[in-house]
Each structure stands twice: as C-alpha cells, then as structure tokens.
Amino acid sequence: MFKYTIKRILVGILTMFILSTITFFMMKIIPGNPFSQDNKVLTPKTYEALEAKYGLDKPVVEQYFIYLNNAIRGDFGESISKTGQQVIDIVIRRAPVTARLGSVAFVIALTVGVTLGIISALTKKRWVNSLITTFATIGVSIPSFLLAILAMILFGVMLGWFPLVGLKTPLHYVLPAIALALNPISMITRLTRSSLRDVMSKDYIVLAKSKGTSELWVIIKHGLKNALLPVVTYCGPMFAFLVTGSFVIESLFSVPGLGMEFTSSVINRDYTLIMGLTLFLGAIVIIMNIVSDIAAAMIDPRIKLGK
Amino acid sequence: MALLEIKNLTTSFKIEQGSVQAVRDVSISLEQGEVLGIVGESGSGKSQTMFSLMGLLADNGKVTDGTIIFDGQDISPKNFKNKHEYDKAMRKIRGNTMSMIFQDPMTFLNQVLKIETQLIEPLMNHKKITKKEARLKALELMRKVGIPSPEKRIDQYPFEFSGGMRQRIIIAIALACNPKLIIADEPTTALDVTIQAQVLELIDSLREESSSSIIMITHDLGVVAKLCDRVAIMYGGKIVETGTDQEIFYDPKHPYTKGLLNCVANPEDDVEEELHPIPGSPPDLLDPPIGCPFVDRCERAMRICKLKMPDVTEFSSTHQCRCWLNHEKAVK
Numbered sequence: 001m002f003k004y005t006i007k008r009i010l011v012g013i014l015t016m017f018i019l020s021t022i023t024f025f026m027m028k029i030i031p032g033n034p035f036s037q038d039n040k041v042l043t044p045k046t047y048e049a050l051e052a053k054y055g056l057d058k059p060v061v062e063q064y065f066i067y068l069n070n071a072i073r074g075d076f077g078e079s080i081s082k083t084g085q086q087v088i089d090i091v092i093r094r095a096p097v098t099a100r101l102g103s104v105a106f107v108i109a110l111t112v113g114v115t116l117g118i119i120s121a122l123t124k125k126r127w128v129n130s131l132i133t134t135f136a137t138i139g140v141s142i143p144s145f146l147l148a149i150l151a152m153i154l155f156g157v158m159l160g161w162f163p164l165v166g167l168k169t170p171l172h173y174v175l176p177a178i179a180l181a182l183n184p185i186s187m188i189t190r191l192t193r194s195s196l197r198d199v200m201s202k203d204y205i206v207l208a209k210s211k212g213t214s215e216l217w218v219i220i221k222h223g224l225k226n227a228l229l230p231v232v233t234y235c236g237p238m239f240a241f242l243v244t245g246s247f248v249i250e251s252l253f254s255v256p257g258l259g260m261e262f263t264s265s266v267i268n269r270d271y272t273l274i275m276g277l278t279l280f281l282g283a284i285v286i287i288m289n290i291v292s293d294i295a296a297a298m299i300d301p302r303i304k305l306g307k
Numbered sequence: 308m309a310l311l312e313i314k315n316l317t318t319s320f321k322i323e324q325g326s327v328q329a330v331r332d333v334s335i336s337l338e339q340g341e342v343l344g345i346v347g348e349s350g351s352g353k354s355q356t357m358f359s360l361m362g363l364l365a366d367n368g369k370v371t372d373g374t375i376i377f378d379g380q381d382i383s384p385k386n387f388k389n390k391h392e393y394d395k396a397m398r399k400i401r402g403n404t405m406s407m408i409f410q411d412p413m414t415f416l417n418q419v420l421k422i423e424t425q426l427i428e429p430l431m432n433h434k435k436i437t438k439k440e441a442r443l444k445a446l447e448l449m450r451k452v453g454i455p456s457p458e459k460r461i462d463q464y465p466f467e468f469s470g471g472m473r474q475r476i477i478i479a480i481a482l483a484c485n486p487k488l489i490i491a492d493e494p495t496t497a498l499d500v501t502i503q504a505q506v507l508e509l510i511d512s513l514r515e516e517s518s519s520s521i522i523m524i525t526h527d528l529g530v531v532a533k534l535c536d537r538v539a540i541m542y543g544g545k546i547v548e549t550g551t552d553q554e555i556f557y558d559p560k561h562p563y564t565k566g567l568l569n570c571v572a573n574p575e576d577d578v579e580e581e582l583h584p585i586p587g588s589p590p591d592l593l594d595p596p597i598g599c600p601f602v603d604r605c606e607r608a609m610r611i612c613k614l615k616m617p618d619v620t621e622f623s624s625t626h627q628c629r630c631w632l633n634h635e636k637a638v639k
Contacts, residue, residue, distance in 0.1 A: 202414065203409065203411065203414040203415045204414065204415055204416055204417040204418075206363055206409070206415070207407075207409055207415045207416070207417075207477070207480070208417070208428070209363055209401065210361060210363060210401050210402060210406065210407045210409075211401065211402035211406075211428045211429040211432060211480065211483075212397075212398045212399065212400070212401040212402035212403055212429060212432045212433060213398075213402075213428060213432055214398060215394065221420075222417050222420070225417075225419050225420070226417070226418075226419055229419075299419060300418065300419045301419070301464050301466075302418060302464070302466050
C-alpha cells in the first residue's frame with residue numbers, strides 16, 4: 001500500500017508540472033496582457049515600466065522559468081489586477097467559502113445518491129424504480145444553472161423559504177448546495193444502481209445466501225463493498241470539483257468564492273492569479289484523485305497489485 | 308426416516324417468452340449418510356432441483372408444486388405463509404444443516420473479502436461462538452480440506468489462491484457447520500483434470516469421515532462411479548431412471564441412460580472404439596412435451612412415447628425407470 005501511495009504521489013507531482021506548463025503557455029498565447037485594456041490611458045512609458053515591473057518584457061521562455069523557480073519556493077507572486085495582494089492570500093481568503101459550500105453539497109450528493117441508488121437497485125416495485133431513474137436522468141441532463149434559477153424562483157421568491165444571496169446562515173446554504181449537488185446526486189444514483197444490480201446477480205451473492213446470511217447483511221457486506229467501488233472512484237474528482245467551486249452557482253447566489261475569483265482573473269488577464277488558482281485547483285483535483293484511488297485500493301486489494 | 312424426501316417437485320422460471328418448466332414432477336429421497344448422484348446434461352434441471360431445495364432460485368424462479376421434507380421439517384415453500392417466513396426458516400437451515408458446494412471457484416468467492424471473513428460467516432451465523440473461536444475453527448477447516456500453512460492463508464484474499472485451492476475454500480465453507488446434507492453442484496467441472504482428481508479425492512475422504520449425506524450433481528459418470536451409492540438420471544426436467552450405481556452401470560433400463568454410458572470412453576479397451584454421442588438436442592422446456600421428453604432422440608421411440616409420459620416401472624426397491632419400453636405390452 002505504501003509503495004502504491006508513493007507511486008501515485010509522484011505521478012501527481014508530474015501532472016502538476018505538466019498542468020502549470022500548459023496553462024502558462026496557453027495564457028501567453030491569448031492576445032493582449034493585463035495592461036492592454038488600459039492602453040489608451042497609459043503612456044507608452046508607464047506601459048513599459050509596468051511590463052518591466054512584472055517581468056513581462058522578458059522572453060516568454062525566460063518568464064516561464066522565473067515563474068517555475070518562484071513557484072517551487074512557494075512564491076506565487078502578487079496579483080496584477082488587485083495591487084498589493086498576494087495570490088496566496090486571495091486563495092486563502094476565498095477557498096474556505098467555496099470549500100464549505102462544496103462540502104455540504106458533497107455530503108448531500110453522497111448520502112442522497114447512494115440511498116436512491118440502493119433503493120432503485122433493490123426495489124421490486126416498478127414505479128419506485130421508474131421514479132428514481134427519471135429523476136436521475138433529469139438531474140444529469142438539465143444544466144445546474146437552469147435548475148438553480150428555477151429553485152430560486154420557486155423556493156426563494158414565490159415561497160420565500162430560503163434566502164437567495166450570500167452564505168450568512170445555514171439556511172443560506174440550502175439552495176446553492178442543492179443546486180450544486182443535483183448533478184452529482186444523479187450520477188451517483190445511476191452508478192450505484194447499475195453497479196449494485198450487477199453485483200447482486202453475481203455468483204458470490206448466491207454463495208453468501210447459501211451460508212444462511214440474512215438478506216440485508218448480504219447486501220451490506222457482500223453487495224455494497226463491491227458495488228461502491230465505481231462510486232468511490234467517481235467521488236474523488238467530484239469532491240474536488242465541488243470544493244473548487246462552480247462559477248455559475250457562485251455568481252447566481254453571490255457567493256464570494258474561488259469560482260468567481262477564477263473567472264474575473266481570466267477576464268482581467270491577471271497572469272499571476274490565473275496561475276495561482278489553476279495550480280491550487282489542479283492540486284486539489286490531483287489529491288482527491290489519489291485519495292479516491294487509495295480508498296478504492298483499500299476496498300479491493302487487487303487494484304494496487306494492478307491485477 | 309429418510310433425511311430428505313422430495314415429492315413431485317415442480318419449478319418454473321418466468322421469462323419474456325413464457326414460463327420455463329425447469330423441474331417437472333421430481334421425487335428424490337435420501338437416507339442419512341447416503342451419497343446420491345444426479346446426472347444429466349446441461350439444462351436437464353438437476354441444478355435447479357437443488358436450488359429449489361435450498362430456496363436459492365433466481366428471482367424469476369418459483370417452486371409451483373411439490374413437498375420437501377428435510378430432517379423432519381416440511382420446508383416446501385407452500386408450507387409457509389409468505390416469502391418472508393420461508394426465508395426466515397431457510398436461513399436457519401442454509402449453511403447449517405444443509406449446505407452447498409458450488410461449481411466455479413473463480414466466481415463464487417467474494418474477491419474483496421478475506422478468506423477468514425468468508426469462512427467464519429456460516430459459523431457466526433449459526434453457532435454461538437466468538438470471532439476468535441470461529442477463526443480457530445476456520446483454521447481447522449482449512450487444514451481439513453488440505454490447504455497448506457492456513458495461518459498465513461486465512462488472511463489472504465481469494466485472488467491469491469489457485470483455482471483448486473479456492474475450490475477447497477468453497478468446500479470448507481460448506482463443511483463449516485458440519486451439515487447433515489451437502490449438495491455439490493458440479494464441484495469439479497470448472498477445474499482442470501489433475502485438480503479435479505484431487506478435489507474428488509478430498510470429497511471422497513470427507514465422505515468417509517463424516518456422516519453427512521451428499522447429493523452430487525454432475526454430468527461426469529466417472530464421478531458417480533467413484534463416489535455415489537445411488538444415481539438419479541435426469542432428462543428434460545424429469546428423473547427418468549434411478550438405481551444403485553451397480554444397477555445403473557450394469558443394467559441400465561432407459562435408452563437415455565444407455566446412451567450416456569455409451570458416451571464414456573473405456574481406457575481399458577485396446578480396440579479404438581468410437582464414442583457414440585446421442586444425436587439431437589434436449590427438449591424446449593418453454594413448451595415441454597406431454598409425452599416422454601427423450602422421444603425425439605430415442606432410437607426405439609414408439610407412438611405412445613409422444614402421447615403420454617410413461618409410468619414408473621420398478622425393477623427392484625432401488626431401481627426405477629420411466630420408459631414405455633418396460634411396459635409389458637412393449638415389443639422386447
């Protein structure tokens with residue numbers, strides 16, 4: 001297990017390196033720079049001075065190595081559009097907001113998704129199954145912003161049950177968390193359902209029953225452990241995406257999180273902030289992937305042996 | 308009193324095209340300590356008879372008729388108010404007084420659970436013992452079925468075992484609670500030939516040690532000759548002939564039994580004799596024939612065979628056959 005983990009971490013570091021390289025050069029390919037929008041205001045001299053200050057006058061490859069060198073030492077630089085603010089401070093300030101909302105959404109997605117999946121896989125009532133499957137299909141196919149807006153109109157405006165702006169009280173979390181969780185719920189429901197169905201028709205389930213084990217225990221011990229494997233693998237990346245924020249949901253509900261910050265950094269060509277946020281989000285995605293892979297290997301020992 | 312008495316068991320499966328009559332009017336009785344072989348080709352209903360007995364039929368399968376008395380208890384599904392009550396009663400029996408050895412060691416063990424977990428499960432279900440005691444018992448079982456260094460192996464996973472070793476684990480699971488009846492569903496079919504011999508040897512030695520009755524489902528007459536006291540030949544969901552091994556091998560009465568025996572190569576024959584497979588294929592049990600199921604493949608079929616299922620003819624107290632050729636008016 002130790003060797004497996006180390007291997008995964010090394011691959012993760014390599015991925016981070018590739019991610020930063022590609023992002024850096026893609027960012028440079030986009031025409032313009034942080035100051036080009038203010039071109040008319042800035043005198044050529046100020047413009048040059050600004051470029052020199054952020055090292056943008058140097059050749060791109062050299063800029064890249066300077067950046068890499070700083071990043072390795074933990075220095076992600078100062079935000080260009082938000083003068084005086086360190087990129088790291090911005091991330092530290094914004095990340096917890098998004099992470100809290102994302103975690104709530106994750107817990108909702110996992111519990112509701114797995115429960116619905118199990119019910120739909122095992123129920124003998126056809127209408128229950130159709131109801132859940134229909135719900136899951138709708139959840140996967142309708143974009144979250146549309147559902148979010150519908151939910152806002154219905155529960156926020158018409159019924160007035162939940163507040164719509166910000167994240168001040170627990171009640172504030174309800175609508176954005178559900179809007180965020182809806183897609184993952186549907187995915188997890190479908191995954192759990194198909195996987196558990198498949199597992200329950202396996203030979204080892206018959207053998208477990210032949211030992212006189214109760215139906216419920218057969219499902220829990222012999223069924224779920226096998227059936228949840230694909231769900232666990234899906235949960236890692238899903239958690240990463242939830243805690244790194246959705247721009248759509250964050251702007252709809254005016255949540256001051258990472259998603260909003262990310263979008264504005266791209267619009268402003270805030271090179272240092274783009275890089276900092278990309279690396280941060282990338283790191284979370286990679287870490288969560290490693291975590292879910294390790295969890296999967298703990299469930300099924302064949303995985304770490306590559307069998 | 309017999310340990311097991313199955314009378315007129317009928318089982319069918321609902322599929323889209325209709326209902327498959329997998330087991331039709333099967334009666335079997337078994338004494339304590341006896342080894343019964345059930346022989347038949349694929350789809351003859353031998354396994355489904357046993358799954359009906361264990362109450363492990365697939366969801367679309369149902370025992371529609373017949374009684375099953377096991378160990379003095381009526382365990383026919385119709386004897387219970389509902390499925391829940393039936394399952395509750397069967398749970399106390401399964402793995403305890405009646406257990407099953409399955410066909411394929413590759414698919415019947417749970418790949419994500421340790422051998423220990425799978426092996427102590429029947430013990431924890433039925434005996435009032437602690438996990439520690441169950442582990443000791445499991446080690447003892449592993450020794451009994453011939454698994455070397457069980458202390459190390461018990462903490463491993465099935466994928467770390469070879470096919471033959473896995474089958475030994477499956478056998479150990481079946482033996483765990485010292486059952487009165489062990490049903491072995493083609494226990495050697497999925498193994499290669501040398502391992503087959505070892506596993507048969509193991510079952511043979513276990514039979515001598517314990518007082519368990521065994522029902523051996525197989526399509527291998529060699530297995531029957533080695534292990535069984537009595538044989539039932541199944542065809543098209545029906546038992547067409549039963550008898551002691553002597554009676555079946557030396558005095559077969561049913562053309563199907565004779566055909567089966569003709570399919571077996573005799574290594575002692577010097578002359579290179581050709582094998583005689585039985586031409587044709589088994590009947591479609593979606594629409595089972597009203598007469599003898601073997602009629603379409605039988606060389607000596609008569610007009611009556613198509614019209615009516617033959618009655619049982621008794622040749623001895625153990626040897627019975629269902630074939631019109633045994634009728635007094637039939638041309639001999």
